Amino acid sequence: MNAFVALVQRDVRLALRRKSEVLTALFFFVVVATLFPLGIGPEPAVLRKIAPGILWVGALLASLLSLGRLFSADFQDGSLEQMALSTTPLPVLVAAKVLAHWLLSGLPLALLAPVLALQFGLEPGAMAVLVLSLLVGTPLLSLIGAVGAALTLGVRGGEVLLSLLVLPLYIPTLIFGSGAVEAQMSGVAYAAHVSLLGAMLVLAAFFGPWMCSAALRVALE
Amino acid sequence: MIWASWSDFWAMGGYGQYVWGSYAVVALGLMLEVRSAVQRQRRAIALIHDQQEDSDL
């Protein structure tokens, strides 16, 4: 447990020293969300309808931005090898890094979302469900993305390859996440969507770090 | 026989371009794949022969 907490703290502290990287992803989210109305037109009814999908896709893409860096720094300076050799199980350490990643990307995205939702004219009820779906869904994105980051570690053209690998796997999260908001907006129950997201999160929390460590060991060979 | 004539067969009740468009692409795809596999095998063998020549020199 100590190693877990220590690693989370270390990753967060390191990332905050280079705040620009964390903020870049957030600004990317803002810019992308702004592009769509510019591309589609300012009609409030249309914007309100497409908002859940657009904000969710924006969150997906912003999340991808920081995934490439999840393991690369530690890989290059040898600390990843240390982690693989330590007495603490590698999946635990991976989980710590993924949690740190989420605290620095997914969580801020979820908290920033209401501001962007205003641009699309979402009602407070829809905004609340949007934040909830993002809070449950973005950890999923970090967990799934971590496996992709581990598989592409040190590979030529890894960043683009990472997107290609991970985006199809993100689709269920996208469907249930934006679906929850759309359900709220149509006055239908959204609990099923959020529960499914939650179930997927539990599965990913168990299997993700384990698959991820397997991939890291392959990369370290 | 279902077809009154060969021209009926090719026409496929008006859907000819879709039906034959599908089968043609399937056949083409499979043939291209086979050709690519054969070429790959030839290249692999040639590579080994080249290596042998290099080491014989």
Add this chain to the structure above:
Amino acid sequence: MSFKNFRWFHWAAPQTFYPVAGRLWRPFAVLAVVLAAVALYMGFFVAPTDFQQGEGYRIIFVHVPASWMSMVIYLAMAFWAFLGFTFNTRLSGMMTQALAPTGALFTFLSLWTGALWGKPMWGAWWVWDARLTSELILFFLYMGYIALTSAIEDPRRADKAGGLLALVGAVNVPIIYFSVKWWNTLHQGASVSVTKGSSMAQTMLWAMLLMALAFWAYTIAIALYRVRSIILERERHTGWAQEVTT
């Protein structure tokens, strides 16, 4: 290790498997051609005209088998990957790689024939039907596998990374299919089911099944043929490889 295990590992050595694959692929290729010929005959000269869709429905005799194969091959890849991780055999990784291009091809053919079937029937080249959409996502998964294994230079690492990706993908495929189905039923207005239709006559089913078996035999044949190339590429510095190619 029991005697039974020992013999299995013997066959799993690339050097031993090379001639075995060399003898096996031809019968499967012949089988594929024969099955396809029978299936085509049944599909075009025995199966009756469809009441609702006229002659255009005959595309299903390649569309449905291609879809089935695209999914079966992905499962086969995951199976070989699983074997490879469990027994740490090199050949398993090679089989996974040997299967991938064929799987990607069948996925593409499924999408292409699906579009050509959809256009006259439902008026659009593409409909966001659950099965077609899932098929498209499966295509992306294949592309991802091929891209990853091509980008990694070390063959063993490529095998292992690809194997993990195939396993993760295989676990996700049912989740993806379920979520796309859910999404599809929510947005019912925009979509039409490509697979809904009249119940099929016996001969139609038979033609479809025979073609699926033909595709299966073809896949086995070409995968066995292709794995030989992969073996040669990787073992090109060994004595046995040089002997076997003179």
